[in-house]
Amino acid sequence: MEVLVWKNEGLMILDQTKLPHQVSHILCRHYREVAEAIRKLRVRGAPAIGIAAAFGYALAAFNFSGKEEQSMDDYLCRAAAELRATRPTAVNLGWALDRMGMKYQKIKGLPLNQIRETLLAEAQQIFDEERHRDERISSFGAKLIPDGARILTYCNTGALATAGWGTALGIILMANRQGKNVHVYVSETRPVLQGARLTAWELHQAGVPYTLITDNMAGYLFSRQQIDLVIVGADRIVANGDFANKIGTYNLAVLAAYHKRPLYVAAPTSTFDKNLATGQEIPVEMRAPEEVRSIGGTLLTLADSPVLNPSFDVTPHEFVSAFITERGILRPPYNDLVEKIS
Ligand code: MRU
Numbered sequence: 001m002e003v004l005v006w007k008n009e010g011l012m013i014l015d016q017t018k019l020p021h022q023v024s025h026i027l028c029r030h031y032r033e034v035a036e037a038i039r040k041l042r043v044r045g046a047p048a049i050g051i052a053a054a055f056g057y058a059l060a061a062f063n064f065s066g067k068e069e070q071s072m073d074d075y076l077c078r079a080a081a082e083l084r085a086t087r088p089t090a091v092n093l094g095w096a097l098d099r100m101g102m103k104y105q106k107i108k109g110l111p112l113n114q115i116r117e118t119l120l121a122e123a124q125q126i127f128d129e130e131r132h133r134d135e136r137i138s139s140f141g142a143k144l145i146p147d148g149a150r151i152l153t154y155c156n157t158g159a160l161a162t163a164g165w166g167t168a169l170g171i172i173l174m175a176n177r178q179g180k181n182v183h184v185y186v187s188e189t190r191p192v193l194q195g196a197r198l199t200a201w202e203l204h205q206a207g208v209p210y211t212l213i214t215d216n217m218a219g220y221l222f223s224r225q226q227i228d229l230v231i232v233g234a235d236r237i238v239a240n241g242d243f244a245n246k247i248g249t250y251n252l253a254v255l256a257a258y259h260k261r262p263l264y265v266a267a268p269t270s271t272f273d274k275n276l277a278t279g280q281e282i283p284v285e286m287r288a289p290e291e292v293r294s295i296g297g298t299l300l301t302l303a304d305s306p307v308l309n310p311s312f313d314v315t316p317h318e319f320v321s322a323f324i325t326e327r328g329i330l331r332p333p334y335n336d337l338v339e340k341i342s
Contacts, residue, residue, distance in 0.1 A: 001205075003163040004043065004051055004127070006120065009062055011055045015042045016160055020201035031060040031079045038086040038093075041192065045161020046235045046271055047130050050092030053083045054123035057100040061116045072115070076104055088283040089244050089312045090235040091273040096126055131164035133268035136326035141171030141231070141266050142178055144322065144329065149175070149228045152185045152218060152256075155246035156194035157233035157266065158202040167266040168231045169202060171324065176208045184210040185227065187218060189246060191291040191309065215248055222259040230256045234267040241317030241334030242279025243267075247310055253319035262321035269325055269341045279314035287311045 005012045010029040028034045034056030037043050043052045060079035064072055080097045103122045158169035175182050189195035203210040221227050237243040256263045289307035323330040
């Protein structure tokens, strides 16, 4: 599946807003189109938006002709700021842009063509490294999935979210490939329905058995002992192990703890933010009220119903049974988490 691909001096993005009914791509030839695609969730998922932003930065170098009034420094600095401002919670976005900016600082004396090619190679390198991380996460994580497991997952953490093999969903796919008999409960993930639209579609493609539930059905399954473990991704994991993930994750963490079922969090080290001490410092993206008022363009409520739409919540580290990263499986206590992922 080509989620992100560099083609003809542009970034092709699989438009996730059209899934599962239409598989189509958009071609971004300007960094502002990449920023717009991230903002509108055409590309989404923490690792995938980091990769898209890296290519967006490289694209800005192609967009810069040398004839502008601005210097290249100013042009790229502005492009990075615009890309960074698209979505505040997933730390991979800023991480990838910082890395691109550092690369540029090292090579900025070179001729324009060489700067472009070097930045493009750096974006491709970030892409390749993230894919490699996914594979390792999946191999480590599959060890935690017993044969016969009934797994609850949330949001979308597959190839669509990472442009690679996936994180939490990658682990489930790996366990399935290893011949384990797994069944996945996919929570629909209101308001944007990443579970229903994307995860269900990916599991269907992969031939993994699943059942779709609405988000308020998880308690029903736990109360009947029908969930063995919960596995989710993350958008930002801070120094003490608190993590931000799609709104609704915290509800599942509380349910899992009450019912004594493990909650596993799968993410690459690019999702860790060593600069924040606790989850209270994580900026939570607030999105448009229309996402809550409507589904698929159909208004569900009054056109002006007051709405709250935080896109993420923060789950305290006490609820996390283990983090699964490309470095291995990290279990509590998490007081040396930063050293372990450095
Ligand atoms: O708003 P989104 O769709 O970009 O949300 C991000 C996510 O996909 C999830 O929170 C996910 O669990 C972490 S990213 C693999």
